[in-house]
Amino acid sequence: KVEKLRKLKDLPAITLDGKRVMLAANIGTPKDVKSALANGAEGVGLFRTEFLYMDRTILPTEEEQFEAYKEVVEKMEGRPVTIRTLDIGGDKELPYLDMPKEMNPFLGYRAIRLCLDRTDIFKTQLRAILRASAYGNIHIMYPMISSITDVRRANAVLNEVKAELDKEGIKYDKNIKVGIMVEIPSAAVTADILAKEVDFFSIGTNDLTQYTLAVDRMNEHVKDYYQPFNPAVLRLIKFVIDAAHKEGKFAAMCGEMAGDPLATVILLGLGLDEFSMSATSIPKVKNIIRNIEYEKAKEIAEKVLNMKEAEKIQQMMEDMIKNID
Numbered sequence: 001k002v003e004k005l006r007k008l009k010d011l012p013a014i015t016l017d018g019k020r021v022m023l024a025a026n027i028g029t030p031k032d033v034k035s036a037l038a039n040g041a042e043g044v045g046l047f048r049t050e051f052l053y054m055d056r057t058i059l060p061t062e063e064e065q066f067e068a069y070k071e072v073v074e075k076m077e078g079r080p081v082t083i084r085t086l087d088i089g090g091d092k093e094l095p096y097l098d099m100p101k102e103m104n105p106f107l108g109y110r111a112i113r114l115c116l117d118r119t120d121i122f123k124t125q126l127r128a129i130l131r132a133s134a135y136g137n138i139h140i141m142y143p144m145i146s147s148i149t150d151v152r153r154a155n156a157v158l159n160e161v162k163a164e165l166d167k168e169g170i171k172y173d174k175n176i177k178v179g180i181m182v183e184i185p186s187a188a189v190t191a192d193i194l195a196k197e198v199d200f201f202s203i204g205t206n207d208l209t210q211y212t213l214a215v216d217r218m219n220e221h222v223k224d225y226y227q228p229f230n231p232a233v234l235r236l237i238k239f240v241i242d243a244a245h246k247e248g249k250f251a252a253m254c255g256e257m258a259g260d261p262l263a264t265v266i267l268l269g270l271g272l273d274e275f276s277m278s279a280t281s282i283p284k285v286k287n288i289i290r291n292i293e294y295e296k297a298k299e300i301a302e303k304v305l306n307m308k309e310a311e312k313i314q315q316m317m318e319d320m321i322k323n324i325d
């Protein structure tokens with residue numbers, strides 16, 4: 001079976017009736033590119049950049065970041081690489097940043113909120129990303145967007161940085177795509193508004209599940225409440241994908257759900273364009289996609305959306321994928 005999955009590496013993620021989707025990898029450092037390519041990733045759907053900022057005593061320089069981003073795009077040889085801007089705060093603290101002590105860090109000063117406050121940090125990162133975009137196919141992605149105001153403020157900073165680079169005569173991809181993570185319920189519910197402002201969405205089901213169901217994604221005591229297959233979460237996912245498509249934009253997913261074989265058929269049927277996951281999950285997900293008709297997946301997604309209980313949905317999907325080998 002392992003051998004069979006390995007043979008899938010260079011085959012496309014295409015259904016029996018010809019619907020093609022993109023399977024990409026989530027990476028945390030440039031070292032992860034090797035495994036991404038070995039498992040057949042067609043791109044990097046989420047490059048978490050926090051590693052550059054963690055386990056150290058000062059902020060990373062523009063040059064350090066530029067080298068890391070450039071290394072990844074070069075190694076990906078023209079395949080798209082989605083770089084997520086800093087998502088620090090919440091559980092991830094930086095000792096050298098003097099962050100506030102908060103009652104509810106996950107509802108607090110984190111990610112894009114921190115970046116829009118500390119534009120010095122944000123601009124340094126955006127400069128490094130833009131400079132690296134001259135060496136490959138980079139997309140920029142903002143985390144923890146809660147409204148159109150966040151998008152506009154972030155883009156205003158990006159435009160300032162672009163103007164600086166123009167003035168200095170430094171090259172970058174002038175058509176660089178800019179998208180957002182949809183991982184806060186307010187963003188999901190207003191996806192029709194946000195779709196007009198961005199080039200793409202990437203659904204972050206880890207946080208979207210946490211915030212939609214008001215359940216701490218790391219708290220063992222409430223782990224049964226953490227349900228990506230909850231109808232509330234599935235309805236949001238459908239709404240987000242449809243909203244993107246209405247504006248001719250693409251819808252990706254980079255939360256854990258994208259790499260969960262139990263979710264593959266549902267997400268495919270809902271029309272998800274890109275699945276980004278830990279590299280080792282790619283072969284399994286690809287195998288499922290290559291063994292089902294898109295028309296069938298659509299029927300199943302529709303059926304699932306009419307079901308009432310996460311447990312029953314999960315059980316049905318478990319029974320279904322048993323038959324795919």
Ligand code: PEP
Pocket residue numbers: 046048087183203204205206207208254255256
């Ligand atoms: C998510 O929230 O689904 C996500 C992909 O981001 P992270 O796990 O880094 O919060």
Ligand code: MG
Pocket residue numbers: 183204206207
């Ligand atoms: Mg997240």
